[in-house]
Amino acid sequence: MEQVTNQTKFYGDGGKYLGILAVNFILTIITLGLYYPWARAKNLQYIYGETEFSGNRLMFHGTGKEMFKGFIKAMVVIVILYGIYFSALRSADSTFRLVGTLVFLIGFLLLIPLAIHGGLRYRMSRTSWKGIHFGYRGKLGELFGIWFKGVFFTIITFGIYGSWFSVNLRKYIISNIRLGNVKFRFDGEGGDLFIINLKFILVYLSLGIYIFWFLRNHNHFAINNLKVVQDDFPVTFRSTLTPGEIFTTSIVNVLIVICTLGIGLPWAIIRNMRMVFNNIELDGAFNPDSIVQTEESYADATGDDLLSMLDIGFDF
Amino acid sequence: MLFAGKYFDGKSSVAYPAQIELRPDDIHITYTLADGTTAQINWPQENIHKNDLDSHGKVLLKYGEYPFQYIEVEDSGFATALKTAYPEANFHKGVYQFISGAGARGLALLVLAVIAISLLFYFVVVPEIAEQMAIRMPHKWEVELGNSAFESMISEEKIDTENSARLQHFFKKLHYEKSDEVNLYIINQSVVNAFALPGGKIIVYEGLLRKMDNYQQLAALLGHEYSHIELKHATRNLFRTLSGSLFISLLAGDAHGVGSFVLQNANQLKQLGYSRSLEKAADINGLKLMEANRIKPDGMAQLFEVLKKAEGGNEPVSFLSTHPLTTERIDYVNEEIKRGNYKTEENVQLDSLWKEIKRNLED
Structure with a gap:
């Protein structure tokens, strides 16, 4: 195989994105929220469709209809949980109050890995590159194991284990992502992330200036440890993002948003995406033409909708 | 009309060089396989998925059921040609289509509409709904x-x-x-x-x-x-x-x-x-x-x-x-x-x- 450098690139346009968000907003508000799943689908279709790797766009195939069905199911789950919680709060019986509150808390704790699992299956199945669909093959039971071990140790170590938890989760998820017959791998270590997070103290000591190095480190940790495995041969992504670039992009973005009283937000979002994606390349031998479709379709968007409702910022 | 582009069959990641012809009832695609032979496929326009026909000069048309086939055409005339060839077709219609051609004035109007609707909801609709709910x-x-x-x-x-x-x-x-x-x-x-x-x-x-x-x-x-x-x-x-x-x-x-x-x-x-x-x-x-x-x-x-x-x-x-x-x-x-x-x-x-x-x- 020949040595090729494959670049990612983001083509989004602030004006077009503003138009999409405006139409989404208007339709969502006049339908009293019912249009929201379609708005979300359109948003993702646009963002994915403007993202290119090695000359070919990503495609998002999720539809408003799928997301609407998921939205309703997710809504039912959340309403039931809150229903239990509120009737427990209003109950005169103190055992029921305690049990109801516990069911509510544990329900949410269970819901998060469930939502991540379902969300990944859906989001991956509905994303393709060069006509080849992604897929997520993780097992729910294994994810639960990692999740509860992580939550437990993070609590008893007062948050210190959080870095390892986050890396374990990422390793598991990424190692279960497929693009046809291509696999992925995450080689980062919890210890490294811990050091990066520990250095957040420097942000205070430097009166904020270190934040740009902190963000760069996070970006590099996420990207430079990401591997594509083709025919058992790993190829590494590399980020060329610099603290200076983060600094200029952020300052200009803040100015754009403030000077336009918020109307310029879509431009700021697009500029951010461009900054991240235009700095990613795949370093090494990767053959984009030998990938074969392997993944099955998965159309249940409940997990994806739950993630969006629980407002868990998951970076796909 | 004939356009040059790439065809993806939804089975492998190979980009087949393709000739795309817009015929009255379907899109006719002739693509070249690795061994130099050609193959052909017809897309009835009603099975083409919705499309904005605008991603920086590139048009990606998606067709059929999972796993989807698609064609990619990097020709600025392709979008217009599609609209002229299939004026009645659904795939290039929808609420988002006008955005690309809206221009700065169109966007400004859209922003004004957003502001107007927000104000209307904030000052009239939401209070009214709240009032009705409270009374009931x-x-x-x-x-x-x-x-x-x-x-x-x-x-x-x-x-x-x-x-x-x-x-x-x-x-x-x-x-x-x-x-x-x-x-x-x-x-x-x-x-x-x-x-x-x-x-x-x-x-x-x-x-x-x-x-x-x-x-x-x-x-x-x-x-x-x-x-x-x-x-x-x-x-x-x-x-x-x-x-x-x-x-x-x-x-x-x-x-x-x-x-x-x-x-x-x-x-x-x-x-x-x-x-x-x-x-x-x-x-x-x-x-x-x-x-x-x-x-x-x-x-x-x-x-x-x-x-x-x-x-x-x-x-x-x-x-x-x-x-x-x-x-x-x-x-x-x-x-x-x-x-x-x-x-x-x-x-x-x-x-x-x-x-x-x-x-x-x-x-």
């Missing part, structure tokens, strides 16, 4: 709401039960429509105040009763507080506040910080305005109730004089207050009294009940 809220819920507020506010206070019963009796003699649903409490405290809770509880502090001189004033006070209950003011106020701030947090959800802070505070100012309008409504309705009982309406104005004295001239600024300024209240009540044609007569029974309450106030 089951009475049982209101009572529950009032009870829990009562418990948390009053549980530490000392209630004068005997005198409360007298007040209850006085109230009953006013013959209001929902008299039976209302409970009255006198609290042993020098505070010059009184308030109503949703569902039907009126709390009067002893301090206020001490400052009052006649039964007309008490009737005015109870008429005002009863109006709050009858007109569901507390619930309406609550629904208004919640819906307004929920709407704002949905709007400004992503823009945390300064913008959201400014909006939420502006929302509170608007809310205070609503609260003042409810107070005025209770004052006016209270007057009507007095009229029905043939009680001298001056009692309402006198009641406000009592409040004014208690405030000691330290009135807050009107727009930062939940109640209208007391001086304002005196003015509009007097005006209302002048306008109405009040027939009044002395009510001996109420007078004696009032005197008994007054006599029994604890020292």
Whole structure:
């Protein structure tokens, strides 16, 4: 195989994105929220469709209809949980109050890995590159194991284990992502992330200036440890993002948003995406033409909708 | 018309060089395989997926069922050619299509529409929905709401039960429509105040009763507080506040910080305005109730004089207050009294009940 450098690139346009968000907003508000799943689908279709790797766009195939069905199911789950919680709060019986509150808390704790699992299956199945669909093959039971071990140790170590938890989760998820017959791998270590997070103290000591190095480190940790495995041969992504670039992009973005009283937000979002994606390349031998479709379709968007409702910022 | 592009078959990632012909009923694709031979496929236009036909000069057309086939054409004329070849087709129609051609003016109009609709919803639609929901809220819920507020506010206070019963009796003699649903409490405290809770509880502090001189004033006070209950003011106020701030947090959800802070505070100012309008409504309705009982309406104005004295001239600024300024209240009540044609007569029974309450106030 020949040595090729494959670049990612983001083509989004602030004006077009503003138009999409405006139409989404208007339709969502006049339908009293019912249009929201379609708005979300359109948003993702646009963002994915403007993202290119090695000359070919990503495609998002999720539809408003799928997301609407998921939205309703997710809504039912959340309403039931809150229903239990509120009737427990209003109950005169103190055992029921305690049990109801516990069911509510544990329900949410269970819901998060469930939502991540379902969300990944859906989001991956509905994303393709060069006509080849992604897929997520993780097992729910294994994810639960990692999740509860992580939550437990993070609590008893007062948050210190959080870095390892986050890396374990990422390793598991990424190692279960497929693009046809291509696999992925995450080689980062919890210890490294811990050091990066520990250095957040420097942000205070430097009166904020270190934040740009902190963000760069996070970006590099996420990207430079990401591997594509083709025919058992790993190829590494590399980020060329610099603290200076983060600094200029952020300052200009803040100015754009403030000077336009918020109307310029879509431009700021697009500029951010461009900054991240235009700095990613795949370093090494990767053959984009030998990938074969392997993944099955998965159309249940409940997990994806739950993630969006629980407002868990998951970076796909 | 013939265009050059790439064809992806949805089975492998190979980009086949392709010739794309737009025929009347279908798109005809001729693509070249690795071994140099060609293959052909036809796409009936009705199975082509929705498309904006605009991603920086590149058009990606998707076809059929999972796993999808698609073609990619990097020719600026392709989008127009598609629209001309299939003017009736659905795949290039939809609410988002106009954005690409909208230009700066179109976008500005769109932003204006967003602002106009937000304002319309914030000032008209959302308050109206909140109002309708509050009015339709089951009475049982209101009572529950009032009870829990009562418990948390009053549980530490000392209630004068005997005198409360007298007040209850006085109230009953006013013959209001929902008299039976209302409970009255006198609290042993020098505070010059009184308030109503949703569902039907009126709390009067002893301090206020001490400052009052006649039964007309008490009737005015109870008429005002009863109006709050009858007109569901507390619930309406609550629904208004919640819906307004929920709407704002949905709007400004992503823009945390300064913008959201400014909006939420502006929302509170608007809310205070609503609260003042409810107070005025209770004052006016209270007057009507007095009229029905043939009680001298001056009692309402006198009641406000009592409040004014208690405030000691330290009135807050009107727009930062939940109640209208007391001086304002005196003015509009007097005006209302002048306008109405009040027939009044002395009510001996109420007078004696009032005197008994007054006599029994604890020292």
